[in-house]
Amino acid sequence: MKKLLIPFTLLLLLVISACGNNDSTSENEGNGSTPPENKQPETITYESENGPVEVPADPQRVVLLSGFAGNVLDLGVNVVGAESWAINSPILADELKDAVEVTDESLEEIIELEPDLIIGLSTIKNVDKLSEIAPTVTYTWGKVDYLTQHLEIGKLLNKEEEAKAWVEDFKSRVEETGKEIKAKIGEDATVSVIESYGKDLYVYGDNWARGTEILYQGMGLKMPEKVKEVALESGYYTLSAEVLPEYAGDYVILSKYSDADTSFQETETYKNIPAVKNNQVYEMEGNGASFSDPITLEHQLAFFKESFLGEK
Known part of the structure; x- marks a missing residue:
């Protein structure tokens, strides 16, 4: 009897353990207590003037080639390169103190900055070459009003709600003033x-x-x-x-x-x-x-x- 007792006990423990594991796995799968990681998309598709462009969902290194530096900065996105007018603006100077001055022709300098997004006016040169460095989006000056332009930048940077909140608040304050x-x-x-x-x-x-x-x-x-x-x-x-x-x-x-x-x-x-x-x-x-x-x-x-x- 003793010879049968130990194997039987071990067998019983193994059965109970296996059942417990199966129940636990089944329960977890049913109630989602250990769901798969909910990863945010790495890119989004922005509908630009020239068609859809795949851009980073959370851009970290943006280059501005003509205007819009203040739009990007206001939305809390890092600017690593900008054109001279923005760099020399006393209003933007503090926030652009670490940005490098670039133009639409300084391709080597832009490559060294390793941008993940490039923004400029529709009049910039070398758009095709710039697009090989990073997703490049351009806007036509005056095509939309100044508030709508900020909303568009917000969409591009995946920060539309933040842009919308500022626009509504600013519009109200301007009207009152x-x-x-x-x-x-x-x-x-x-x-x-x-x-x-x-x-x-x-x-x-x-x-x-x-x-x-x-x-x-x-x-x-x-x-x-x-x-x-x-x-x-x-x-x-x-x-x-x-x-x-x-x-x-x-x-x-x-x-x-x-x-x-x-x-x-x-x-x-x-x-x-x-x-x-x-x-x-x-x-x-x-x-x-x-x-x-x-x-x-x-x-x-x-x-x-x-x-x-x-x-x-």
């Missing part, structure tokens, strides 16, 4: 956006950065009729100092580059402009004003609130 400004300066008061760059003067329409989108589209402030005629459709118009009074509104936003020729401000023609006489010319730093990204737009909104309303 616009109401306050119109209540102070009058519904019919006109505003011109003029820039001094190099030896030239420009006046801008409603979609050419320098705060034009905020003032005209977002706040609904009025543009002088003369400006509408020459700049609304084209975006900008080159002026001479002699005709500047014809395009100056009741209020003037004067975008000035530090190295611009500002001798026109010393002429009697300029000094006799009503906006100048009434201290209703607000000078804005030109460097960095040529973008319409969230970081730049927030900076410009604060400038307009301080200029028109005295709020800081």
Whole structure:
């Protein structure tokens, strides 16, 4: 009997153990207590202007070749390379301090940066070669409004919800500020956006950065009729100092580059402009004003609130 007892006991233990393992496995499979890993996709398909492009779902090293640096930075995505206008923008300088200055022709430098995504305007060169380095997406300037553009960047970076939240909040704040400004300066008061760059003067329409989108589209402030005629459709118009009074509104936003020729401000023609006489010319730093990204737009909104309303 003793000889049979040990094998029988062992056999019984083995049967119980096997049943327990089978039950456990069956139970786990049934209730999902040990599910397979829920991995996020490594890529997404973005519907670009030129068709679908497979891009990283979580880009880590982005190169910007013309604009949009502030859009990408605002969404918390790392920028490793950018064009000179962005690099030299005092508004974006801190966040781009580690980025390398590149162009659409500096292919070797871009390769060394090992980007996983490249973004630029539709006018950049070497798109085919750039696409061999990393997925490359381009946008046509002005094809969509400035807020929709940020939403598109959000879709591209797989951060559409974050982009949407900023757009809704910013739009609301701009509209409210616009109401306050119109209540102070009058519904019919006109505003011109003029820039001094190099030896030239420009006046801008409603979609050419320098705060034009905020003032005209977002706040609904009025543009002088003369400006509408020459700049609304084209975006900008080159002026001479002699005709500047014809395009100056009741209020003037004067975008000035530090190295611009500002001798026109010393002429009697300029000094006799009503906006100048009434201290209703607000000078804005030109460097960095040529973008319409969230970081730049927030900076410009604060400038307009301080200029028109005295709020800081």
